[in-house]
Every structure is written in structure tokens, then in C-alpha cells.
Amino acid sequence: MDERSGGQGGRTVETAADVTPVAVLLSTYNGARYLPQQIESLLQQSFRSWSLLWRDDGSSDETATLMQAFAEQAGPCRCPPIQDQDGHVGIAGSFLSLLRRVPPDTIAAFADQDDIWLPDKLRRGVDALAAVPKDVPALYCARQRLVDENLAPLGLSPYRGRPGRFPAALTQNVATGCTVMLNPAGVALVAASQAPAGTLHDWWSYLVVSAAGGQLIADPVPVVLYRQHQQNAVGAPHSPLRRGVMALRRGPDEFMQLFRRHVDGLMAYRHALSPAALRDLEALHRALSGGLLSRLQAMRQVRSLIRQTPAETLLFRLWFLIG
The missing domain is CATH 3.90.550.10 (Spore Coat Polysaccharide Biosynthesis Protein SpsA; Chain A)
Structure with missing residues (x-):
């Protein structure tokens, strides 16, 4: 001690x-x-x-x-x-x-x-x-x-x-x-x-x-x-510019698949979540199974769905709409 x-x-x-x-x-x-x-x-x-x-x-x-x-x-x-x-x-x-x-x-x-x-x-x-x-x-x-x-x-x-x-x-x-x-x-x-x-x-x-x-x-x-080093499972975060270039090369599929799994995983744990978080999750869950209009509505409702920089946020929102 x-x-x-x-x-x-x-x-x-x-x-x-x-x-x-x-x-x-x-x-x-x-x-x-x-x-x-x-x-x-x-x-x-x-x-x-x-x-x-x-x-x-x-x-x-x-x-x-x-x-x-x-x-x-x-x-x-x-x-x-x-x-x-x-x-x-x-x-x-x-x-x-x-x-x-x-x-x-x-x-x-x-x-x-x-x-x-x-x-x-x-x-x-x-x-x-x-x-x-x-x-x-x-x-x-x-x-x-x-x-x-x-x-x-x-x-x-x-x-x-x-x-x-x-x-x-x-x-x-x-x-x-x-x-x-x-x-x-x-x-x-x-x-x-x-x-x-x-x-x-x-x-x-x-x-x-x-x-x-x-x-x-x-x-x-x-x-x-x-x-x-080369064996890092993840490694340190890169600069915003390099992260953006890497994200563009990967495309939206991998990220949006994990985004969906995170939403689904949290929905399954709904009893432990705050009311505000659950409202946002439910809106996102509905939007992910809907079309462009429902995703636009979800983005208006869930306003703090943002990343660290404006450029990264813009790219995320584009992926959310099309992914």
C-alpha cells in the first residue's frame, strides 16, 4: 500500500x-x-x-x-x-x-x-x-x-x-x-x-x-x-490530414459496418443507458434501416454526432448518408 x-x-x-x-x-x-x-x-x-x-x-x-x-x-x-x-x-x-x-x-x-x-x-x-x-x-x-x-x-x-x-x-x-x-x-x-x-x-x-x-x-x-512499430494492433492517432487520406482510401464500408454493430450492441444494453443516449440510439437505429430521408432526419435530431475536426465531421456525415 x-x-x-x-x-x-x-x-x-x-x-x-x-x-x-x-x-x-x-x-x-x-x-x-x-x-x-x-x-x-x-x-x-x-x-x-x-x-x-x-x-x-x-x-x-x-x-x-x-x-x-x-x-x-x-x-x-x-x-x-x-x-x-x-x-x-x-x-x-x-x-x-x-x-x-x-x-x-x-x-x-x-x-x-x-x-x-x-x-x-x-x-x-x-x-x-x-x-x-x-x-x-x-x-x-x-x-x-x-x-x-x-x-x-x-x-x-x-x-x-x-x-x-x-x-x-x-x-x-x-x-x-x-x-x-x-x-x-x-x-x-x-x-x-x-x-x-x-x-x-x-x-x-x-x-x-x-x-x-x-x-x-x-x-x-x-x-x-x-x-x-509494425506489430502495433492500432498505433497512435495520425494527423487530421493523414487520417483523412487513410479514411478516403478505406472508404465507408468498414467504418459503417462497425458503426452499425456499435449501435446494435448498445441497443441490446439499453437498460443501462441514459434516457438521452437511448433517444439518440433509437433515432440512429431507425435511420440505419431506412433511406436517405430518414438519415437526414436523424442527423438533424442527433446534432452532436461529430468528430474532432470539421473536415472529419463532414466526411463522417457523408458516409452516414450513403453507407
Whole structure:
């Protein structure tokens, strides 16, 4: 347990945040090259009240062996054993499987196998989430220091301020998974949902928390070295111009298929959503099964269906009308 100095006579004083445990969720897949540095960065965290829940998603390299060795060395308190017979389930399935194993009254922190956490990464997230009422679901995310595979600096990720609330969350994911932390109410909310095929754990968590009327927290301070290499599952966000060019090359089909699955997935979880989010979802659901006129009506009704820049919003609306 982490302690802060304070009070009279130099006595240590524990804050509410200090006694809130964190479960670090690590899904691994052929990550042996970078994994030791990530594990070492966990051990260097200034916040000490954390445990590690991990599962391997079917690696063919030494990843599972490395993780098993760490678990044996760390012991069951730091790295509790979990029984997992799911096999290869993909990124989202693997992380959500871990999320459902988080103990009650525990914060969850997603971790990627190839990054390096800065020492105050957990501390900043825990302190931010401690300010949210316990019954309100909350998601914390932060900026990243971008580095190449050898840790050479590449710059900072963009800071966009407060993440877009629902329904803007349907148009774009701005919660980078390696920084995402969920408070206990957020853990329970997302763990009880069923993520649609093709989504990612961070975007789905962002969607569910925002659609339920939860609190979204964006930290302008970078908390991880976010390694960029050819094996990245997603990688850092590109400039608006490059994102636009890439989007035009891909066309609307892939994006709109996922948009539909997100809408359908949230509709299936309607009992957990806010009335305002449900109204917007119902309008979008009707529009997606209708023609051009119904989609134009939905766009007029759901006015905050926007992306980060006007140009990106224009492209999204075009795709929404024709996709």
C-alpha cells in the first residue's frame, strides 16, 4: 500500500485513493521482445496497491513462459492465478475476459505488452478517479509520449481536451487503451455488456461509459511511452490530414459496418443507458434501416454526432448518408 507523508510529527496519512486497489489487465500475444520492459515499468510505479491479471491469447513465442516466471516470482498477492480456457479470442475478447475477473471495489487499468509506463501513471489515474462519486461510472485516459521501437522520441500524442460525450463517441475513439482506467462502477458497467464483433476494448468501454451518462476524464499529462512499430494492433492517432487520406482510401464500408454493430450492441444494453443516449440510439437505429430521408432526419435530431475536426465531421456525415 502506498503512503503519503503528512500531518503532525511526520506521520503517514493514507488518502481514500491510496486504499483503492488497482487491477492491471494485461493481454499478451507474441510480445516477448518488449514484455520485460513493460513488466519492469509496472514494478516501478509510485502507486503500490496494484495486482496484475493477465492472460495469453495463444502466443507462439516465449511470452507465456515469461509471464509465468513473473507470476511465480511476484506471488499470488501481486499476480493472482486465474483459470482461463477461452483460447484465442482476439484483443477485445481477451481484455473483456480479464475485466470480468476484476474483484469488486477495484479500479481496472488496461495495459499493452509493448509500452513502458511512466512512474506516476497509476497514481494519476487513481487520484483522478477518486474525485468521482462511487456510484457514477468513470473512464480516465491520458496523453502518451510516442516513441519508436527503440524508444527514440517521436513526439506527444494530440491533446483534445475532454473526450467527446455520447453520441460523438460513436464516430471516433479518443480513449487510447494503454492509458484507460475504469473506476469500480465503470468496471461493473462494461463487464456486464457484450461487445460486438470487430470492436476494441478501449472504444467499447468509452462507448458504454459515455452512453450510460458516466464521467470521462482526459489527463493532459503523458503517462506512458507508447511504442510505435509494425506489430502495433492500432498505433497512435495520425494527423487530421493523414487520417483523412487513410479514411478516403478505406472508404465507408468498414467504418459503417462497425458503426452499425456499435449501435446494435448498445441497443441490446439499453437498460443501462441514459434516457438521452437511448433517444439518440433509437433515432440512429431507425435511420440505419431506412433511406436517405430518414438519415437526414436523424442527423438533424442527433446534432452532436461529430468528430474532432470539421473536415472529419463532414466526411463522417457523408458516409452516414450513403453507407
